[in-house]
Amino acid sequence: xxxxxxxxxxxxxxxxxxxxxxxxxxxxxxxxxxxxxxxxxxxxxxxxxxxxxxxxxxxxxxxxxxxxxxxxxxxxxxxxxxxxxxxxxxxxxxxxxxxxxxxxxxxxxxxxxxxxxxxxxxxxxxxxxxxxxxxxxxxxxxxxxxxxxxxxxxxxxxxxxxxxxxxxxxxxxxxxxxxxxxxxxxxxxxxxxxxxxxxxxxxxxxxxxxxxxxxxxxxxxxxxxxxxxxxxxxxxxxxxxxxxxxxxxxxxxxxxxxxxxxxxxxxxxxxxxxxxxxxxxxxxxxxxxxxxxxx
Ligand code: GDP
Numbered sequence: 001x002x003x004x005x006x007x008x009x010x011x012x013x014x015x016x017x018x019x020x021x022x023x024x025x026x027x028x029x030x031x032x033x034x035x036x037x038x039x040x041x042x043x044x045x046x047x048x049x050x051x052x053x054x055x056x057x058x059x060x061x062x063x064x065x066x067x068x069x070x071x072x073x074x075x076x077x078x079x080x081x082x083x084x085x086x087x088x089x090x091x092x093x094x095x096x097x098x099x100x101x102x103x104x105x106x107x108x109x110x111x112x113x114x115x116x117x118x119x120x121x122x123x124x125x126x127x128x129x130x131x132x133x134x135x136x137x138x139x140x141x142x143x144x145x146x147x148x149x150x151x152x153x154x155x156x157x158x159x160x161x162x163x164x165x166x167x168x169x170x171x172x173x174x175x176x177x178x179x180x181x182x183x184x185x186x187x188x189x190x191x192x193x194x195x196x197x198x199x200x201x202x203x204x205x206x207x208x209x210x211x212x213x214x215x216x217x218x219x220x221x222x223x224x225x226x227x228x229x230x231x232x233x234x235x236x237x238x239x240x241x242x243x244x245x246x247x248x249x250x251x252x253x254x255x256x257x258x259x260x261x262x263x264x265x266x267x268x269x270x271x272x273x274x275x276x277x278x279x280x281x282x283x284x285x286x287x288x289x290x291x292x293x294x295x
Contacts, residue, residue, distance in 0.1 A: 002255035002293050008037035009078075010295050017071035024060045027074060031056045034078065042225035042256025047085070047263045055081050079294055085259055086286035091243055091268035094214050095124075100132075100178040100186045102211050106204055106239065107219035108231060109192035112247035112273055114143065116219050117189040118150035119281035120245075120271065125156055129184040134159035134174035136167040136207060137191040147189055154278055157183075167191065167203055171211045188213070196234040204239050215242045217270060220257065222246040228257035232265045241265075247273030250280065258289065 012033045019026065031052045038048040058064070058081075059074045067073055095101035103120070107113045114135070121131045133156055137143035144161045151158035159174045171188060178186040188211060193200040208216065218235050220228040232244055244261055249272040252258070261269055269284040 001249055001252060002041070002258075002289075004253045005037060005041040005255050006293050006295050008040065009034065009293065012037065013071070013075050013078075013294070016074055019071060022065055022070040022074070024065065027056065027059045027065075030074065031059070038259070041254040041259065044226055044229060044256070044260040044264055047260045050263070051081055051085060075294070079290055082259075082290040082293060083286050085263055086289055087262045087268045087284075088286065090283050090285050091270045093270065094242065095129075095185060097214055099182070099184045100175070101184065101215075102175070102178075102186045102188065102213040103215040103217065104188040104190060104204075104208065104211060104213040105217050105219055105245075106190050106235060106241075107192055108196070109140065109194055111192065111219045111221045113192055113219040114146055114150065114189050115276070115278075116245055116247060116271075116273055116281065117147065117187050118154050118156065119273065119278050121151075121156040121185075121187050122154040122278055123281055124185050125154070130182065131185045131187060132157045132159060132174070132178050132181070132183045133187040133189065134170060135161075135189045136170045137189060138165070138167060138170075139191045139193075143189075143191070150278070168206050168210055171207045175211055186211075196231060201235075201238040208239060216240060217243050217245050218267070219245045219247060222249045222252045222255075222257045222272075225254060225256040226260065229260045229264045232261060232267060236265050236267060241267050243268050243270035245269070245271045245273065245281075246284070250274045255293065 035052045058077045064073045105113050105117050121133050125131050135144040135147040148158045218241050244267050272282050272284045274280040
């Protein structure tokens with residue numbers, strides 16, 4: 001994960017640490033390199049620029065340059081700024097409500113939404129929650145069956161399929177079933193599209209009006225870099241997203257989506273998909289991720 005960014009930054013830091021004393025010019029040169037590394041990682045331009053400005057301002061302070069280990073101090077400033085950029089803390093789910101808590105997953109087709117619905121259900125089940133999943137995807141053939149299969153694999157209940165129902169009707173039926181049968185959490189997997197379009201947004205809004213979700217999580221593919229951030233911006237303009245799940249982080253050598261998401265959209269990344277297997281979903285820990293990037 002994020003190997004190429006990590007390698008680039010590693011080189012910059014090695015040069016910084018290698019010097020006894022640092023001048024302002026040294027710091028500025030290093031920060032130019034950091035900026036290039038961030039842009040190569042597909043971090044959004046304004047985010048990379050802000051980051052470098054903030055770090056430079058702190059790093060050329062007298063206390064830093066005159067300290068015994070200026071290189072180390074600059075590296076620490078970069079580390080703290082990275083954590084800040086990724087989000088200050090692990091963002092918890094707000095599901096401590098009168099049951100059933102409703103979690104709605106939205107996103108484009110192929111982003112990993114259905115798989116993530118099953119992964120998150122499995123995770124919540126392992127934490128002792130009684131979870132039901134329902135697929136509202138009536139567009140993609142066999143989408144509802146795909147979730148049912150994942151339900152069998154994860155031993156999570158899925159709402160029985162009734163042919164011909166529309167998303168809002170399915171949401172209503174799922175909510176009733178979850179209430180009557182005493183479920184703690186209802187997971188709603190919504191239909192995706194190839195692109196953000198109005199029909200998709202209208203459908204999501206109609207479902208959200210009925211289901212009143214406690215969480216609306218956007219699933220985006222981390223490999224798509226800044227596109228993932230653009231998708232998140234479009235969605236958050238239309239529906240009140242409570243967070244983002246970044247999938248395929250296991251294959252992301254660059255990290256641009258993870259690094260820009262919070263700053264551009266204001267939405268926290270709550271989970272990271274780390275593989276195809278159903279146990280490959282982790283809470284997103286900004287500190288841990290910053291640590292991995294900085295090696
Ligand atoms: P949907 O169209 O958004 O519902 O996407 P799917 O859930 O069907 O996922 C599409 C493909 O992405 C499947 O082959 C998944 O196994 C794969 N996938 C989903 N999440 C991850 C992840 O975190 N890492 C990897 N490597 N593959 C993933």
